[in-house]
Amino acid sequence: xxxxxxxxxxxxIIEFIIGILAPLILLLIWQLAADNGWMNKxxxxxxxxxxxxxxxxxxxxxxxxHLGASFERVLIGFAIGAGLGLILGILMGLSPFLHKFLSSLxxxxxxxxxxxxxxxxxxxxxxxxITKVFVIALGSFWPVLLNTxxxxxxxxxxxxxxxxxxxxxxxxxxxxxxxxxxxPSIFTGIRLGIGxxxxxxVAAEMIAATRGVGFMITYARETAKPGExxxxxxxxxxxxxxxxxxxxxxxxxxxxxxxxxxx
Amino acid sequence: MKDERDNILQxxxxxxxxxxxxxxxxxxxxxxxxxxxxxxxxxxGASGCGKSTLLKMIIGLHSITGGEIVVAEGKNGNxxxxxxxxxxxxxxxxxxxxxxxxxxxxxxxxxxxxRKEQVERLIELVGLKGFEKAYPRQLSGGxxxxxxxxxxxxxxxxxxxLDEPFGALDALTRINMQNEILEIWKKKKxxxxxxxxxxxxxxxxxxxxxxxxxxxxxxxxxVEVKDSRPRDRSSSNxxxxxxxxxxxxxxxxxxxxxxxx
Numbered sequence: 001x002x003x004x005x006x007x008x009x010x011x012x013i014i015e016f017i018i019g020i021l022a023p024l025i026l027l028l029i030w031q032l033a034a035d036n037g038w039m040n041k042x043x044x045x046x047x048x049x050x051x052x053x054x055x056x057x058x059x060x061x062x063x064x065x066h067l068g069a070s071f072e073r074v075l076i077g078f079a080i081g082a083g084l085g086l087i088l089g090i091l092m093g094l095s096p097f098l099h100k101f102l103s104s105l106x107x108x109x110x111x112x113x114x115x116x117x118x119x120x121x122x123x124x125x126x127x128x129x130i131t132k133v134f135v136i137a138l139g140s141f142w143p144v145l146l147n148t149x150x151x152x153x154x155x156x157x158x159x160x161x162x163x164x165x166x167x168x169x170x171x172x173x174x175x176x177x178x179x180x181x182x183x184p185s186i187f188t189g190i191r192l193g194i195g196x197x198x199x200x201x202v203a204a205e206m207i208a209a210t211r212g213v214g215f216m217i218t219y220a221r222e223t224a225k226p227g228e229x230x231x232x233x234x235x236x237x238x239x240x241x242x243x244x245x246x247x248x249x250x251x252x253x254x255x256x257x258x259x260x261x262x263x
Numbered sequence: 264m265k266d267e268r269d270n271i272l273q274x275x276x277x278x279x280x281x282x283x284x285x286x287x288x289x290x291x292x293x294x295x296x297x298x299x300x301x302x303x304x305x306x307x308g309a310s311g312c313g314k315s316t317l318l319k320m321i322i323g324l325h326s327i328t329g330g331e332i333v334v335a336e337g338k339n340g341n342x343x344x345x346x347x348x349x350x351x352x353x354x355x356x357x358x359x360x361x362x363x364x365x366x367x368x369x370x371x372x373x374x375x376x377x378r379k380e381q382v383e384r385l386i387e388l389v390g391l392k393g394f395e396k397a398y399p400r401q402l403s404g405g406x407x408x409x410x411x412x413x414x415x416x417x418x419x420x421x422x423x424x425l426d427e428p429f430g431a432l433d434a435l436t437r438i439n440m441q442n443e444i445l446e447i448w449k450k451k452k453x454x455x456x457x458x459x460x461x462x463x464x465x466x467x468x469x470x471x472x473x474x475x476x477x478x479x480x481x482x483x484x485x486v487e488v489k490d491s492r493p494r495d496r497s498s499s500n501x502x503x504x505x506x507x508x509x510x511x512x513x514x515x516x517x518x519x520x521x522x523x524x
Binding site: 158159161162164165166167177180181183255256258 | 348350352356358359367368370400418
């Protein structure tokens with residue numbers, strides 16, 4: 001019968017401790033460096049100071065406000081970029097003609113770093129919201145596009161033979177065979193895409209914004225508030241990690257057939 | 264005694280050529296074979312002799328280079344004779360459960376209740392009760408192959424093609440599966456065409472064994488087996504037939520099968 005494998009709690013705790021060991025060591029070195037004055041306080045504030053600043057700007061609503069602004073941009077930009085990447089990826093994966101037609105363009109534009117697009121978008125759209133959303137959309141577009149194409153193309157031809165023998169129509173073949181087979185790859189694209197979206201928003205806000213975590217960091221540096229700079233950097237990392245965890249959770253749920261342990 | 268049954272499938276002067284990098288390769292040459300309704304026919308031959316290609320031509324996955332394959336008109340009010348196939352690999356959809364995989368084999372438009380009933384009947388037939396919700400990767404090779412056979416049978420085909428479906432299974436599981444196929448054949452009275460390189464398997468199951476030569480694949484000999492089923496693998500006639508088929512593959516002086524049993 002189908003049995004669910006449950007890891008021993010002790011093993012899980014050990015794994016968790018091993019996992020957080022490296023960040024803790026880094027924090028320890030950091031605190032030592034600050035306490036012993038290895039580095040100037042205006043360059044490296046102490047851990048305690050950063051935590052205090054974090055609590056202060058969270059309580060005052062400053063940090064949540066900036067975070068909210070960044071989140072909103074990421075959500076809109078990612079939805080547009082990933083949506084377009086998914087649709088175009090499916091089309092390019094299914095149509096060899098479209099793939100040949102567009103792949104040189106894709107390979108030409110993809111290596112251009114997001115930072116390089118920002119001046120162009122500012123020229124076109126000014127320094128408003130559209131520019132930032134565009135940068136994020138483009139950043140999340142590429143990984144979703146490329147991974148969707150490769151997922152669709154890697155469909156098992158032996159399964160396609162089965163659908164042919166069973167006289168399945170094209171829509172059934174697409175929805176029951178090609179897309180489910182591509183989902184692991186599409187999810188890799190989505191995970192990379194949302195990560196890219198999150199780093200793009202910070203980059204865009206550092207260059208042209210009056211709100212958002214990126215802006216908060218730049219402004220804090222200009223006004224000599226190293227504590228806030230560090231809070232901003234750490235919160236970016238933590239949120240990136242949380243997003244990845246959530247996406248992985250959803251992936252696991254959706255890909256039960258692939259992750260459910262063998263009996 | 265002459266067999267009065269109708270031919271359900273006629274293979275007439277069939278040729279098959281593949282072109283690989285400009286070279287034409289003859290795979291099958293002048294294949295003539297009549298298969299009667301309800302008959303169990305095995306095709307044996309060495310790897311690469313084109314026996315799987317022949318099955319794929321019958322079901323339309325490969326084109327025919329020359330000759331023709333004639334399928335009889337459908338029985339019981341069906342417009343055409345329906346053909347199903349179980350491949351060497353189970354070829355199940357990994358994201359579907361056992362139930363859903365078998366359901367995927369249904370080709371007619373049926374209500375949900377009818378589909379459920381059909382699938383449950385097949386699950387019972389192939390002995391997978393209790394595994395409806397399992398995913399393919401949670402099953403053993405033999406169980407996956409049962410799902411594959413159930414999927415081929417759920418559409419109620421008149422002819423079931425078996426393309427070495429037990430080839431990848433261990434010896435004990437294989438014998439089990441052979442017994443089960445025999446049961447299904449008896450119960451369902453389907454025409455079955457089995458491709459195999461296992462001569463024992465062919466003799467155990469078939470009315471007729473077609474021996475193919477290699478490159479190009481030509482029919483060397485057709486051996487009829489008339490023993491009643493289930494057959495005793497160590498009976499003198501079984502061994503005699505086996506020897507007869509072995510002789511087609513090896514020179515008589517090369518091997519004397521009796522010493523190997």
